[in-house]
Amino acid sequence: MSNKPANLTKREIVLKIFEETNHSQxxxxxxxxRTLEIIQEALLAGRDVELRNFGVFEVQIRESRIGRNPNKPETDVVIPRRAVVKFKSGKEFKKALKSADLSKFQATAEEGTTPPSA
Structure with a gap:
């Protein structure tokens, strides 16, 4: 079971900055x-968004493929070609993650499996 905290919301970001500054909410x-709008506009214009020491956002194209309907496994479903946003963490973020408390994150591997040895 994960001890993952609730998602951080835009409202919480505003309140955190408000507590640390004397700017109005x-x-x-x-x-x-406006910052989020500028990031979105840049990505939609085909530009990567690089935030030093944090990471890079970029739009990548996922090609169309055939998938399966989990309720009707015998039925093929065409998943269309689409754009997705990818995030690659920066050096400082990666360094911070190495010392992070892993119990706060949701595991992606099945429980009981071990990673392949290097």
Whole structure:
């Protein structure tokens, strides 16, 4: 069972900045929203978004493929070609993750499996 905390919301970001500065919540909320809009606009324009020491966001194309309907495994489903946003963490973020408490993260491997030895 995971001890993963609840998702961080935009509202929590605004409140955290508000607690650490003497800017109004309105100004902070507008700044956070505008920052997110600028990032989205850049990605939609085909630009990568690089935030030093944090990471890089980029749009990649996933080609169409055939999938399976889990409720009707005999039925093929065409999953269309689409754009997805990928994130690659930066050096400082990677370094911070190495010393992070792993119990806060949801495991992706099945329980009881061990990773292949290097």
């Amino acid at each position: 309105k100004v902070i909320r507008e700044s956070v929203q």
